[in-house]
Amino acid sequence: MKDRFLVTGGARLHGSVRVDGAKNSVLKLMAAALLAEGTTTLSNCPEILDVPLMRDVLVGLGCEVEIDGSTVRITTPAELKSNADFPAVTQFRASVCVLGPLTARCGRAVVSLPGGDAIGSRPLDMHQSGLEKLGASTRILHGAVVAEAANLRGAEITLDFPSVGATENILTAAVLADGRTVLDNAAREPEIVDLCLMLRSMGARIEGEGSPTITIDGVDRLNPTTHEVIGDRIVAGTWAYAAAMTRGDVTVGGIAPRYLHLPLEKLKLAGATVDTFEKGFRVRMDHRPEATDYQTLPYPGFPTDLQPMAIGISAVAEGMSVITENVFESRFRFVDEMLRLGADATVDGHHVVIRGIEQLSSTSVWSSDIRAGAGLVIAALCAEGTTEVHDVFHIDRGYPRFVENLQKLGAEIERVSS
Numbered sequence: 001m002k003d004r005f006l007v008t009g010g011a012r013l014h015g016s017v018r019v020d021g022a023k024n025s026v027l028k029l030m031a032a033a034l035l036a037e038g039t040t041t042l043s044n045c046p047e048i049l050d051v052p053l054m055r056d057v058l059v060g061l062g063c064e065v066e067i068d069g070s071t072v073r074i075t076t077p078a079e080l081k082s083n084a085d086f087p088a089v090t091q092f093r094a095s096v097c098v099l100g101p102l103t104a105r106c107g108r109a110v111v112s113l114p115g116g117d118a119i120g121s122r123p124l125d126m127h128q129s130g131l132e133k134l135g136a137s138t139r140i141l142h143g144a145v146v147a148e149a150a151n152l153r154g155a156e157i158t159l160d161f162p163s164v165g166a167t168e169n170i171l172t173a174a175v176l177a178d179g180r181t182v183l184d185n186a187a188r189e190p191e192i193v194d195l196c197l198m199l200r201s202m203g204a205r206i207e208g209e210g211s212p213t214i215t216i217d218g219v220d221r222l223n224p225t226t227h228e229v230i231g232d233r234i235v236a237g238t239w240a241y242a243a244a245m246t247r248g249d250v251t252v253g254g255i256a257p258r259y260l261h262l263p264l265e266k267l268k269l270a271g272a273t274v275d276t277f278e279k280g281f282r283v284r285m286d287h288r289p290e291a292t293d294y295q296t297l298p299y300p301g302f303p304t305d306l307q308p309m310a311i312g313i314s315a316v317a318e319g320m321s322v323i324t325e326n327v328f329e330s331r332f333r334f335v336d337e338m339l340r341l342g343a344d345a346t347v348d349g350h351h352v353v354i355r356g357i358e359q360l361s362s363t364s365v366w367s368s369d370i371r372a373g374a375g376l377v378i379a380a381l382c383a384e385g386t387t388e389v390h391d392v393f394h395i396d397r398g399y400p401r402f403v404e405n406l407q408k409l410g411a412e413i414e415r416v417s418s
Helices: 023-035 050-060 087-091 093-108 127-135 164-174 188-203 233-245 256-271 304-315 333-340 370-380 403-406
Strands: 003-008 015-016 039-045 064-068 073-076 108-112 137-139 146-149 156-158 180-184 205-207 213-217 226-228 249-253 275-276 281-282 320-324 345-348 351-355 365-367 388-391 412-417
Touching: 003 370, 015 370, 023 039, 023 073, 023 093, 023 164, 023 188, 023 233, 039 188, 050 064, 050 073, 050 093, 093 108, 093 127, 093 146, 093 164, 108 275, 127 137, 127 146, 127 156, 146 281, 146 345, 164 180, 164 188, 188 205, 188 226, 205 249, 233 256, 233 281, 233 304, 233 370, 256 275, 256 281, 304 320, 304 333, 304 345, 304 370, 333 345, 333 365, 333 370, 370 388, 370 403, 403 412
Parallel strands: 015 249, 039 226, 156 180, 365 388
Antiparallel strands: 003 388, 003 412, 039 073, 064 073, 108 146, 137 146, 180 213, 205 213, 249 281, 275 281, 320 351, 345 351
């Protein structure tokens, strides 16, 4: 059975919604539980498809994993399997984050090259290079990355690009390495900070998270812990842009607004009123958005995961906008589906020029990744008539209770199976 969404445009979103834990954090925290024998408990976990997929990966490595609503308990054995070579690994990109913990705990890791969203190439070069500087040997063999190390040792490592995945794998290997590791040009995302906070609660010695330089002093062993997952800033940003695009009034809770500083500032430039609180914000828009330019960059820049929402609001804004994609080269596949909805958009390399129109028109569209799927639904709320959104399993991978939350905010949307 393949589900699709039927979305009828015209609704003005109004009300409040609370975000759950971040998809881009919980999967990495689950992998980090491999570093310590015993039971690690994660709370505020989002109920999305990728969490049970990661459970399958960990179970295949010898763990016991219990999912109880928003709580995940991972019991890691003394002896782990080192081969993550099974179907679950190939279904989502985040599975590669077991590479660092397995190399550190087992001295060997075999991880099938991961699958996931169709948004561009994401090679493992920096993951491998970082582990090699820590003393491991790595190679690609039979469709898997293989890392082996008799003894990891601290090193000075500089990333060519502040890759989130490479930062995570180097961190989770270095915490059990001998000596000090200094990681320069590290990713600064809030999810990296969340991982470091959990590792520190397990006994790791880490300083500098959230800055370009992270220092890790290796320890002999780590202990299981209890940790609350950080709120999902991308889901929160999706609701923020949905409010502005539909000329609505939405309050979002469960997220520190400082993690969305630039996206919220862009909404202000588009004419929205934005009020922030300690653990949330409110977005109001009572007129057509004004055109604004966007360019995606690593944190604290504008998130590439919110690029579809930037394109969506630009499609119905007054004036011309230019969106520049600097992170994933294939993310503009989303534009093809926006053209189906009537958007006036032209792609030129890693730029897209959009001339806003008053209202989009309904049709059938297909999701190519998690954020593109959500972006298409939000755009369909601004279209005349009813739009069919297909391949919505992508959306289920990253947005808990997506349809229910939109219905709560007043959207006319339903899930149907065929």
